[in-house]
Amino acid sequence: MKESFFRSMTWLHTWVGLLLCWLLFLIFFAGTISFFRHEISLWNQPAVHSIDHNKQQQQTLIESGLKYLDRAAPEANRWWIGLPSNRQPELQVSHRHTQGEGKRDKWIDERLDPNTLSPVEGLIETKGGNFFYRLHFDLHYMDRKLARWLVCFASLFMLIALISGIVIHKRIFKDLFQFRPQKGVRAWLDAHNLSSVLALPFHLMITYTGLITLIFMLFPNPAETLYEDGLKGFRADFYPERQRIDASDIKVNYPAFTAAFTHFYQNWPEQKIKRVIVDHPSNAAVNIKIYGDNGTLIRDEYPYWQYSGTTGELLKTARLDPSNAEVLYGGMIAVHSGRLAHPGLRWLYFICGIAGCIMIASGCIMWAKRIRERLKPTQTASFGLKLVETLNVATIMGLPLATAGFFYANRLLPADMVARADNEVLTFFLVWLATALFTCVFRDKRAWHWLAYSNAVVWLLLPVCNALTTDGNLVTYILDGKWILASFDLAFIATALVFYLQAKKLAAKVTVNKRVVNKSPRATAEQRA
Structure with missing residues (x-):
């Protein structure tokens, strides 16, 4: 036997x-x-190799990125700002534009020198490490x-x-x-x-x-049992920041960034920011999304704050105090990807x-x-x-x-x-x-x-x-x-x-x-x- x-x-x-x-x-x-x-x-982007270590405060970088996007792409349906790190020395600013019916929105990526706050010249189109x-x-x-x-x-x-x-x-x-x-x-x-x-x-x-990382594709039944909308409902609950925000016909001149960030820094002064996303910056549906930086914490998703862009009022937060299930699930994905390393x-x-x-x-x-x-x-x-x-x-x-x-x-x-x-x-x-x-x-x-x-x-x-x-x-x-x-x-x-x-x-x-x-x-x- x-x-x-x-x-x-x-x-x-x-x-x-x-x-x-x-x-x-x-x-x-x-x-x-x-x-x-x-x-x-x-390595794939030689134009950023000459950028020295960032000496600017994150609040200054965010303000500069928002002002740059307001000048460069006021009619975009989304702004995206990624703050510099040791692995990515440039200030990343991107804007997304609506295309014709049936076509995917178009992203335009730009890079700023975080020390001079001016656009980096000589950028090339490359997928970089994201390809692998x-x-x-x-x-x-x-x-x-x-x-x-x-x-x-x-x-x-x-x-x-x-x-x-x-x-x-x-x-x-x-x-x-x-x-x-x-x-x-x-x-x-x-x-x-x-x-x-x-x-x-x-x-x-x-x-x-x-x-x-693909567990809900292999075993969707628990989510489909607990939520009326199945996996769609689960993702709406677990990833509130990914839910689509419909545009408005009412225009606004400039979102209430000052009020939103003043509230954020007063309540979470020690929190480092990973990225900032602004949905519909030119109309009344504007939302400001702030993502915290996990650093070396064993977490996959970032803590998240969402503000109204018209009043600067805090609308919702996510993952500030994650449950044990969220910590376990996110921790396994973080360990797999090595983002904590x-x-x-x-x-x-x-x-x-x-x-x-x-x-x-x-x-x-x-x-x-x-x-x-x-x-x-x-x-x-x-x-x-x-x-x-x-x-x-x-x-x-x-x-x-x-x-x-x-x-x-x-x-x-x-x-x-x-x-x-x-x-x-x-x-x-x-x-x-x-x-x-x-x-x-x-x-x-x-x-x-x-x-x-x-x-x-x-x-x-x-x-x-x-x-x-x-x-x-x-x-x-x-x-x-x-x-x-x-x-x-x-x-x-x-x-x-x-x-x-x-x-x-x-x-x-x-x-x-x-x-x-x-x-x-x-x-x-x-x-x-």
Whole structure:
């Protein structure tokens, strides 16, 4: 009974892990990069690199942003102000305009230097780190609802694979200290065990909390039972700030900002503000929404105050004193996204995410190697094995190459290109597609070898490309104390080094294999003939 149980758990772990492993690798890969999405957005926008640390008070910044929006877009249906932070040094001001019937409203984003309060010149259109963040759960070029269902199923498969992996691991702590390189499949097994066990708490946490972020899509019945409008009613109750406010035909000259902010600062003087949103600033339906900054608190949604824009009266608040259920739910989402994390913790998240990628990749490779080793000399590989090997190379080597292509596109595409941000994303997927097509032709070690060298070259040249297309480089970043930008160049070089070492190791294996093949009896007979 015990033997059959472990055998069934092994079967479950193998097939649940294999069936969606390439989608899981994409989710883990994009999610890992997303822990630095604001830093990527900063790197992708060279025009803001010269902004020094903000020295203005938040009240001054908000007043300046509101005055700028009143001059630049008085007829917009929404104003949006995002205050500077260490990860986003600029003052962000955006305005939304109503388009024709059946068309989505158009957002126009602008940036102000928080020290001079003047517009930043030379901004380019880019999705920045938000591309990887959305790719993590929306998968891009796909219906959003379908994509999220796929991500849910993949996460469920991942959770089952983790739990079944724990069950079948008889020597879970011993394997943590065991690694046998140059041992073929055993080396991949050790890499799989090491990356799994070393970051096991993170893997369990990130998978389970990932499911929690979409829990009401998986289990809508509680909300549909408690609320007459179902999920719509639940969201109206839980997210009051997201409810649509209808415009009025009565015009107003300038909203009552002074009265609203005076009341706010008198009652919550120590509260830092994350953003300010003004709905319908030019008519009597105007509302002023203030979002507090959570800092490092384990919360996802921000505390919220809503004021009447005509009288400055406080209309409603949300999440100032959240319930235990709100704290638990929001805390799980905050832990998953890493929004609470300071730089050191964010790097720990990143390292554990890389361990997750290694765990998934080593499992895929190990399965293919085991099947190929079991083939007899007269047997040919099945279609399933060829498909797995192709997907392994295309996904594991293609995604890093495509990511480098995304960064190159950001630096090399013309600044005035139409739909420039979309073309950055298109470059990512075209590079990935080219890698997949290349892999269809070369599935053996040559593909791994050549793609490892390709990754090494493109990642090593990224700091050079950055230095040639912007006013900064690794040396100036270090001298100026711009460590976020310097860390990008250092990370690019480190990535290139990892791929170079991998390419050297693969080159040695290819040489050994050629010698073995040439010395085989069959090859000797062919040479004599």
